[in-house]
Amino acid sequence: MEKKPVYYHDYLQLDKILGSQHPESFERNRTPAHDEMLFIIIHQSYELWFKQILFEVDSAVAVMKQPAINDNTPELQTVVHRLNRVITILKVLVHQIDIMETMTPMDFLDFRDLLRPASGFQSWQFKTLEAKLGLQYEERYGKEYYTSQLYQPEINTIKKAEQEKSLITVVNNWLERMPYFDSTENWKDFTATDQQENIHPYWSTYRACYSNSLAEAERNNLEVFNTIFIEGKQSGQLSAKASRAALFIMLYRGYPVMHLPFELLNNLLEIDEQMSTWRYRHMNMVQRMIGTRIGTGGSSGKDYLRAALDKHYIFKEFAGLTSFLIERSKLPALPASLIRNLSFNM
Numbered sequence: 001m002e003k004k005p006v007y008y009h010d011y012l013q014l015d016k017i018l019g020s021q022h023p024e025s026f027e028r029n030r031t032p033a034h035d036e037m038l039f040i041i042i043h044q045s046y047e048l049w050f051k052q053i054l055f056e057v058d059s060a061v062a063v064m065k066q067p068a069i070n071d072n073t074p075e076l077q078t079v080v081h082r083l084n085r086v087i088t089i090l091k092v093l094v095h096q097i098d099i100m101e102t103m104t105p106m107d108f109l110d111f112r113d114l115l116r117p118a119s120g121f122q123s124w125q126f127k128t129l130e131a132k133l134g135l136q137y138e139e140r141y142g143k144e145y146y147t148s149q150l151y152q153p154e155i156n157t158i159k160k161a162e163q164e165k166s167l168i169t170v171v172n173n174w175l176e177r178m179p180y181f182d183s184t185e186n187w188k189d190f191t192a193t194d195q196q197e198n199i200h201p202y203w204s205t206y207r208a209c210y211s212n213s214l215a216e217a218e219r220n221n222l223e224v225f226n227t228i229f230i231e232g233k234q235s236g237q238l239s240a241k242a243s244r245a246a247l248f249i250m251l252y253r254g255y256p257v258m259h260l261p262f263e264l265l266n267n268l269l270e271i272d273e274q275m276s277t278w279r280y281r282h283m284n285m286v287q288r289m290i291g292t293r294i295g296t297g298g299s300s301g302k303d304y305l306r307a308a309l310d311k312h313y314i315f316k317e318f319a320g321l322t323s324f325l326i327e328r329s330k331l332p333a334l335p336a337s338l339i340r341n342l343s344f345n346m
């Protein structure tokens with residue numbers, strides 16, 4: 001049988017999408033508030049983009065959670081590319097606040113009371129995204145009530161995301177598998193300075209270089225450095241092994257084989273930056289729109305949003321690694337025995 005030609009309207013199911021705007025204020029016996037249509041459409045477009053972001057993050061996690069990623073395939077490139085797309089969408093989401101801000105506080109008051117207790121606070125996709133990226137339950141501001149207004153199926157979705165491997169976990173596990181420090185063969189030509197007992201020669205040497213680079217007021221940084229890189233303690237969601245691998249990638253990203261891993265780490269920082277930029281712009285918009293009144297979701301409004309902004313950085317341990325960088329010219333030279341492994345022409 002001949003296949004029916006695809007019709008634009010049907011393919012996109014536009015009858016559902018375009019039939020899904022029902023402003024409360026347009027109901028009978030109410031005074032229609034013109035801006036409520038914009039309010040609905042902007043939230044719907046956010047939710048559609050959240051759906052796409054979740055789709056991309058899921059696919060990135062699926063690749064990264066494999067027991068091993070084959071460096072001779074485009075897998076890592078695919079992950080980096082999809083996270084780049086996530087970042088591009090997030091940038092659009094930040095800009096969409098401009099559209100929301102064409103609505104004035106008085107225009108909003110025309111329909112605001114009709115919405116209670118609905119609020120973006122009930123966006124289960126947003127909370128699921130936070131969880132899939134790696135925001136842990138214990139780290140949430142307001143964890144006592146963050147799902148209190150949701151229906152059970154949506155709570156289940158968020159809880160499931162919290163239990164699954166998040167992006168930060170799979171990246172941590174992947175970093176732990178970075179092979180360069182495991183073999184003594186790689187380091188046989190390395191000349192260590194300030195070699196400490198039981199410490200890898202590279203990290204003994206790097207510690208000395210780092211220590212020399214610190215100003216007097218920064219000496220405390222050396223203690224933090226020692227805790228992670230010498231004593232091997234976990235830092236937030238990053239194991240010491242993963243922290244070492246991540247810092248190494250940042251330091252030697254000039255080597256072609258480090259380029260994609262560096263892009264990946266950089267993308268994580270960019271995701272945090274775009275998410276927090278969105279939170280910041282949303283918070284300021286809220287302040288401008290409702291001042292110090294409580295949110296329709298019942299939270300303290302701006303104070304809640306400020307606290308979530310401060311607390312919900314997900315990849316902060318990666319960002320923290322930049323405190324341990326040193327000038328390029330002072331980097332310990334890598335031994336030829338290792339450089340051979342950092343080359344694509346083995």
Ligand code: HEM
Nearest residue numbers: 043046119120121123126286289295296297298299301308
């Ligand atoms: C007039 C415009 C808006 C106002 C006045 C507003 C107000 C608020 C307030 C006060 C909160 C804190 C929770 C509460 O008590 O309700 C909140 C949370 C939230 N809103 Fe909005 N919002 C607006 C537009 C938007 C838009 C367009 C989105 C897009 C999806 C959005 C998404 C969210 C999200 C995801 C949260 C939870 C944030 C978190 O937990 O960190 N809001 N909003």
